[in-house]
Amino acid sequence: MFMIDLGAESFYTVLGVSPTATAAEIRQARDTLVRELRERQRREPTRRAELEARQKTVNTAGEELARPAKRAQYDRDNAHLRFFTVRDAAAGIFADRADRVEVLYEAISAHLRARGVAVRPRSDLDREEFFADMTPNSVLDGPIG
């Protein structure tokens, strides 16, 4: 039976970062790994060839992912990496800071308004009443003055 394979190694797993990592996180992960591998090559001369090969792999992964165009192509060729990642199923209020702030601000304001408290809208997006934006018009409203 055909089943997807979640375990395949990717440039992201080589660097130990998530497919959604920022460029800065990727560069940092690459630099840290390369530094560690160089250190180990010095400490473990018998494994030098193996560690050099690993370092080469890390460098390749870093090179590919640090450049936006190459990374976009890589992500496209490996669509599963982004998709096959466990997702947060929680509602925005629990999962996302920006969503939470927005939802709770609205909920609290609505709660107070429902109890007769006038909470000033933050912007036109929160307003319902725009009477002040209407312009007197003599054709519509009759002679002005």
Place this chain on the structure above:
Amino acid sequence: MSMVRARDALLDALAALRDQEPTPQVRLAIAEAEFRLAVDPDVDRDEAIARLRAAIVQDPFLPKLNLHLGRLLHKAGKHRAALAEYRQALRMAPGSRRLHLLLALALLELGKEERDIGQSLLTALNSGEPDKLPAAVAAFDELVRRQGTDGKPDAKPAREAKTRAANRSAPDVWQVSLVEQLARAKPQRGQITAHLKAGETRARDGSAVAEFAVACVMLLVAGDSPRDVRKLGPTGIDHPAVALLEAALELAEAETPEDFVKLAVARLDSEALPVELVCWLHYSRYGPGSGLPPVDMVRLLDAYPDLDCVRELRLSVLDGLARAAWADERLAEAQLLWRECAALDAHRVPTAVNLALLAARTKSVDDYGPAWARLTELMYLHAAGTGELALLLDDRRTLHLALSQQSRSRHCAPSSSPYPSDAELAAWVADVETVEVWLREWDLYYLNERLSFRAPTHLLGVRPNATAEELDAAREAFVKSVDSTLRGQDWSGVAVFRDLVVKRVNEAHAAVSDPVEQARDVYHDLEKPRAARLADEALRRGLLLRNMIRELADKKSGRHLALGAEMARRQLTLPWTVLTPICVERGLISEDDDLVEIFERDLISLAVHWDEPEASTRAEWDQRAAALAECVALVPGRLEFAVLWCRTLVAAERPDEGYAAAIAALEQQAADADEEARSLRPVLVGVVDEIAQTAVPEHLRSPSTPDAARRTIAAARSALERYPRSGALRRGMADVLLQLGGEAHAQEAIELLSDAIDLALDDEDRVKSETKLAATRGAAAEAAVRAKIEKLTEPATARVNEAIDELRRDYGPKALAAARLALRAAITAVAEAMAMAERAQFADDVARLGRQLEQLRTAESELPQDEE
């Protein structure tokens, strides 16, 4: 003067104004009336948007119209469209803080570059230095220009947006700026303090107590400690907002989980706090990551009333625990928890993704199929349910692309070449299930990728100046491809999804047909590289499918027919009118080549092996017949497939269907079919005759006795009822009828052959029946003459025999006279019959009758003379 605001009055006024001469005053009045109707709080958003657009047509220089249109689009989530309206309004009112704020808020909803500009706009609004606003707007203009071209800046983007803003706050934007800061992943404390200070100043003078109290609650939400918030918050004021803040602080300060929940339930019962706030405070203290044992974490939730937000809280807790279990490889536990989540909300896509991943990770044969099917179904169901094709489109596209890539990579190493090696191809096509996944998933990916184009030209796959015929053909091809892609999918809502796609395609068709709409399409150039890439992918897919079909054909086996037909269906529904010119341009084919014709021939070369090796079961024949039926449906003009299909149906012991299919194919062939196609008609007619003749049992097909012939006729009559268009059956039956002899049989044969001519399936068949009819008519005439001869001679000779017998029994003058009389009459009759036979040139009869006449005359001469 009071302004007219009532809807009915405004509608009446509008109706009256539209009847008037459109003077500038009237047009301004119409614009104002439309505006007032649009900002009515009770009006439907779509109507409001339409009214504002109508107002702008009347007065294009009134910034409030674009502001409100932008506001409504903004609230509808159409942020880029809103930005365009805000920007237009700003051109007319460049000093408007209100517009700058709205522009900033819309930008904050978008990507990083937009957010940076939005934040710099907010900073400028707070700075009290309005001269900073134009720089931020200019940065926005530059971004728009870049996004409309190649996406690359002419120079390095300005760094101002990145510099730390001064900690200042303006009285009219402190609330929105505070919320924006709190929403950031890394809020700037100095700015938060500045905005709070602005709020506090206004709270102190009594003009913003509620707003400041809400701001303090938001600090609690953002993670500040209750103690810090208490220090900041308003105290000693009797105000419902301050009471709410106090209730929230009290809850946040509860010492034990039990105390917290008890107090939270009480606050919910008394409606002192909104449920959303209670749920968040609970989650932040006792949710995943709180260190509470999972069992306690879940148990605590049982005390809450059954509210939607509480259900969300429960789901979030369970999901958080499940993700932790997944990360720790406690997969059975994760599965149990996600199943609980699915029970709380059966339509949540992330839960479906997680369950699908879990099934893949545990490699559970039982769970894998249902979990992935459910995930796919949900992604389409959400789009169908909301009527928004764009909803989850990116997820759908990625899912299908990922599955398609994985199924391919199972046998083909990723390489720079788009085509697998021969060995890879052979291994791949041998793994039917994997190929089927690839076929299905790539088609779904392609459908969603095309739906993602905003430019109607790219969605349809046509040039901007396409002719009406090209547009119609593109629309028809798209709908055909959609039907092919969605065929066999039994997801809930798939029919609704399909209708939405067709609607979208029709809209695209109308948009490309309309030159004004075409001119407005800003996406055509923008999406050109992506459209070219997709066309390239489709082309590679088509050519790869060709390689696969040829690989299957090389196996010379009917067992691969079903897979080949599936491949061909996918291949032939690709937009070859668009792809062929690319092939020519790349030198893959010459201008005279017809790719579709080439693909059809490939398929024929596979299909001709339909009976190799013979199927071992009836089901296998049925499967091959179904595959050939698919081929016939794909290429209805080609009789090759019809011939093979009918033969397969016969092999599958389904002759009636084979007969019906053959007749249908013959009748459907266009009158103007080319010579090659027409040359196949006799073959198909042969199949019809073969089916009909096989219905007569073999032992009766060549009867040697009259009895056997009668049984043959009975069997043939029955066969003719099932297969009335078989000319061969009719002709064979006529032969047997003639063999039986007699006028009635001859007449029946003539009728059979006359009908055969009327029902002939082709010219050759008709000519055969006509020839046979002519011969039969001759035979019938002969039979009539022979019948007359017989009628003349048989009674006369019978009477002679009777008279001579009587003479032998009772010899006497009377008997002698009677015998003489009988002999004379017989001689006259036979002589007449012989003359008749001579006229008809029946040599045998003439000889026979001559001998008979001779015998009669001898007998007469040998009779004794009268005794007188």
